[in-house]
Amino acid sequence: MKIFIDTANLEEIKEIASYGVLDGVTTNPSLIKKTVDNLKKKSKKEIDLESYIKQILKVSKGKPVSLEVVGTDFKEMVKEGKLLYKKFHSAGNVYVKIPVNPCIGEKCSLASDGIKAIKELSRLKIPVNCTLIFTPEQAFLAAKAGAKFVSPFTGREDDYIREMNKLKFKKQDYFPQEGFRKNKKILEDNGIISGVDLIKKCSEIIKKSKLKTEVLAASIRNSRQFREAAEAGADIATVPFEVIKKLLEHHKTAEGMKKFIDDIVPEYARLLTGGK
Ligand code: E4P
Numbered sequence: 001m002k003i004f005i006d007t008a009n010l011e012e013i014k015e016i017a018s019y020g021v022l023d024g025v026t027t028n029p030s031l032i033k034k035t036v037d038n039l040k041k042k043s044k045k046e047i048d049l050e051s052y053i054k055q056i057l058k059v060s061k062g063k064p065v066s067l068e069v070v071g072t073d074f075k076e077m078v079k080e081g082k083l084l085y086k087k088f089h090s091a092g093n094v095y096v097k098i099p100v101n102p103c104i105g106e107k108c109s110l111a112s113d114g115i116k117a118i119k120e121l122s123r124l125k126i127p128v129n130c131t132l133i134f135t136p137e138q139a140f141l142a143a144k145a146g147a148k149f150v151s152p153f154t155g156r157e158d159d160y161i162r163e164m165n166k167l168k169f170k171k172q173d174y175f176p177q178e179g180f181r182k183n184k185k186i187l188e189d190n191g192i193i194s195g196v197d198l199i200k201k202c203s204e205i206i207k208k209s210k211l212k213t214e215v216l217a218a219s220i221r222n223s224r225q226f227r228e229a230a231e232a233g234a235d236i237a238t239v240p241f242e243v244i245k246k247l248l249e250h251h252k253t254a255e256g257m258k259k260f261i262d263d264i265v266p267e268y269a270r271l272l273t274g275g276k
Helices: 010-017 031-044 050-057 075-092 113-123 136-144 155-163 195-208 224-230 241-246 251-262 266-272
Strands: 004-006 024-026 063-070 094-099 130-133 149-152 214-217 236-239
Touching: 004 010, 004 149, 004 241, 010 050, 010 241, 024 236, 050 063, 050 075, 063 075, 063 130, 075 094, 075 113, 094 113, 113 130, 113 136, 130 136, 136 149, 136 195, 149 195, 155 195, 155 224, 195 214, 195 224, 224 236, 224 241
Parallel strands: 004 024, 004 236, 024 063, 063 094, 094 130, 130 149, 149 214, 214 236
Antiparallel strands: none
């Protein structure tokens, strides 16, 4: 499985890129807002977002960087997608993020505009990451329309199941991939029992249909969910900075490290500093 960082913060991208394990970057309007707000707070002046994004593309060294449109109909999404591509494609790694269904609320006549926009941008050879996926059916249609990546939202699916059933939770809390039992019934969202189950079903439907689209597990909230996304067949996971840091932690690793350091004899220390 490839690992992307889910952030618009250049310093975070640079830090994880320095580990030599980074395969790409995903952003969304909320992550861009967080970064712009922070930059404004620090510098107290207007931000040149275009050159900031160009730096993100540069430090990502040819690895995919997803930038999202904000339009809510076919025309706007295609126009913005083309603009993002034109502005940033010289770096060779920009992917346009298109919501699978741009409707806000239930009643809407534009439900298929996301799929149509994916089809059109793909026809123009603009790579698309289809976002806000909460069903394998959405993933299937986006993949058929030509999306390079489909992004099911793991953590937000868990949130939805918990919210619908009035369970209390914190954002980074683990939710069991095999589902949660309440009053002897497994809680579910139209047959999906957890965020990881959503990843598994999206991966299966795409692989069985022999589509080339990669499943990008988004909205990853903790290290166990990251591991389970890999086991469920995700091709990519996009992970926030703090969660990537957590992937390295274990109590016994720290304890073992302390013991090894305590046990260094002078002879071994001298040897390792080039002495005799
Ligand atoms: C990235 O592509 C998604 O927009 C992001 O992973 C959503 O994460 P969140 O649910 O933690 O906001």
